[in-house]
Amino acid sequence: MSEPHRIAGGHKAAIANPNVSEEAKDHSRQVLGSMEKSGELDYEAGKADKNPGNVIGGKKAAINNPRVPEETKDRLRDELAEDGVELDE
Numbered sequence: 001m002s003e004p005h006r007i008a009g010g011h012k013a014a015i016a017n018p019n020v021s022e023e024a025k026d027h028s029r030q031v032l033g034s035m036e037k038s039g040e041l042d043y044e045a046g047k048a049d050k051n052p053g054n055v056i057g058g059k060k061a062a063i064n065n066p067r068v069p070e071e072t073k074d075r076l077r078d079e080l081a082e083d084g085v086e087l088d089e
Contacts (some may be wrong), residue, residue: 008035008041011031015029059076063077
């Protein structure tokens with residue numbers, strides 16, 4: 001059985017690819033639209049499968065990464081605070 005997020009990823013790649021015809025891009029947009037309307041791409045359900053400790057660790061790593069923009073770091077700090085995570089800064 002196909003995995004909807006993989007199908008959607010292929011269509012998104014087709015839309016972004018400059019070598020793909022406009023007709024094919026329009027088809028991909030239609031497919032993505034119908035997948036979203038049907039609930040086949042329930043992004044929130046995918047988030048439930050993630051390990052919360054890994055998500056927190058990734059956010060902390062991004063905050064300490066000098067290549068991450070300060071605006072992004074501020075947003076991540078806010079998200080961690082909302083989740084009740086204290087930072088050791």
